[in-house]
Amino acid sequence: MRRLPAGGDIDRSRPLRFRYDGRALTGFTGDTLASALLGAGVDVIGTSVSLGRPRGIISAGLEESSGFAQVARAGATEPLVRMSTLPLYAGLEAEGGSRIVKGYLRDGPDDGRFDKRFAHCDLLVVGAGPAGLAAALLASRAGARVMLVEADVVAGGALLRDADTVDGQPAAAWVSNASATLRNSGTLVLTSATAAAALDQNGMIVAQRIGANRAVSEAGGLPEQRLWHVRARAIILAT
Known part of the structure; x- marks a missing residue:
């Protein structure tokens, strides 16, 4: 190709x-x-x-x-x-x-670092496409503690390949501005993160790739992956 x-x-x-x-x-x-x-x-x-x-x-x-x-x-x-x-x-x-x-797996110990964290929020939004970003923005402006989880390396979802406008802005510009607004408001935005398991009482297990998505020389001591244990007052699945 x-x-x-x-x-x-x-x-x-x-x-x-x-x-x-x-x-x-x-x-x-x-x-x-x-x-x-x-x-x-x-x-x-x-x-x-x-x-x-x-x-x-x-x-x-x-x-x-x-x-x-x-x-x-x-x-x-x-x-x-x-x-x-x-x-x-x-x-x-x-x-x-x-x-x-065919069985060509390498042996030997894994020297990578893996860690876990716990997080609590008022609203957990899974998916940072147009629906997820809009929901996170609305909740953040209302004063809620928001956590936004996106499996892709960047937010945007379908808007990354969309030529339409959102609120009078080109789609890509709206995504960039929305992401910046959320981060500046204190919203925890996780990219390269997959909501892997839903638990009772609004619990969620989120697996995030961090150092594993970078060259070793650029990882700077970051963990290869991180497992998040999240407890939210409410969850929106915007996938």
Whole structure:
């Protein structure tokens, strides 16, 4: 697949070198591993478990069912990382899913740091698309303590690819302004965070990727992942 000459969320002035199945490839800042592979002409990223049929990237988000990789980190590896949600970074090293299912898992201890935190809020909003952002803004302006959780690396949802206007602003500008307003108001905004389990009495378990989405040299001692235990007075599912 060839790159478009302009447009999209990538910065064509900032190339990033990475390796996939031992091959040296180049993508751009703003790519995911999936989009970088497609841009580099890599169409087959694995094979089916039973019959060995070729598999390729079929979607652009959490719904991706074929594109999984094993990603090497300093002193460890992370298996079954979804390519369509992993931001590309300089020096990323990954192996395709076909090697994983054939038993090519690396051994050794995992030296990464993983932590957990507890949070309490008046309103937990799951999903930072237009509905989630609007709900969080309304509650924040009313004085509520708000926590906003988004599985993507940035807020916006469908508005990231929408040319329409919201409140008289271009969609992308509205998302940027809404996100800034929420952060300035004290709203806790988590990106690369998945609401993984709903508990009784408005409890929610949220798994967030932090250092795992960055090069080791850029992680700055951040944990690879963080598990949030959230207790909210109310929850809005805006997914």
